[in-house]
Amino acid sequence: MTIQWFPGHMAKARREVQEKLKLVDIVFELIDARLPMSSRNPMMDQVINQKPRLLILNKADMADDSETRKWIEYFAQRGHMAVAINSLEGKGLQKVTKAAQEILKEKWERMKSRGMKPRAIRAMIIGIPNVGKSTLINRLAKKNIAKTGNMPGITKAQQWIKVGKDIELLDTPGILWPKFEDQEVGLKLALTGAIKDTIINMEDLAVYGLKFLSIHYPNRLEERYGITSVDEELVNTFDHIGKRRKVFGPGGEIDYDQVALIVVRDIRNQHFGTITFDSVDEELEKEALAEQ
């Protein structure tokens, strides 16, 4: 699904999320483990206000494990519990229930001490497009979709999905916009396939990808393309890859469009292995600079 995010749509999305928030105890903020910063909504804190939140790093199977561990630690230090999962194969889902119980432990104990009967935790998933919201909901749902009637304050009947006996999940996720105003974020989102190819320049994307790999994963770049850095004259790098991959136009010249496409596809199809595009160390550097 592609959504054009105009101010009106953003306001509507925000309103819809805030309506649903009234129904839940906790928000599951779904983010892409390859982009733990860039795949988050820039206004999430304001939108969900003080609602308890669990960060779920989805698509962990495509991310760099060592970076994922660092990101979980990074978020923990900022007071946010985070877990890494793979919704596509249903890996790590049990961590979600455990973490939600942990986050709400005190509240539940208070309720118990006031003599209230224990009940399931009500949760909703929020995330930017393509982060895997539907996949996760379907995974958690199995056959446990429970229909409920109208809830006060909300016009459309909400369906709850029973996840084990401890969690009830709203069956429709909240969709919020990504941080597209930052050009580098846009390129990262595009490299992971979160943004439609029609709105990006493939050559820019390929160049960004190659530079990223040369900095963070030079060995993998060498293994696949026989280079460890990107030449200042970009055309030399494109020529090199074009020759290596035999991408020639009708007159025998290198087809640069095709080279760009090959690079982007190689990255997306994991021919460079599992990659995390947002680096914890760079984020910490940015934070340190901002504090100065």
Ligand SMILES: Nc1nc2c(ncn2[C@@H]2O[C@H](COP(=O)(O)OP(=O)(O)OP(=O)(O)O)[C@@H](O)[C@H]2O)c(=O)[nH]1
């Ligand atoms: N490898 C991998 N792919 C995943 C995972 N979760 C989702 N996907 C894939 O990511 C793509 C997007 O998943 P969706 O569940 O449609 O994402 P969504 O957030 O509901 O997307 P919108 O409907 O656009 O908001 C699909 O191709 C899924 O198969 C995961 O954990 N690992």
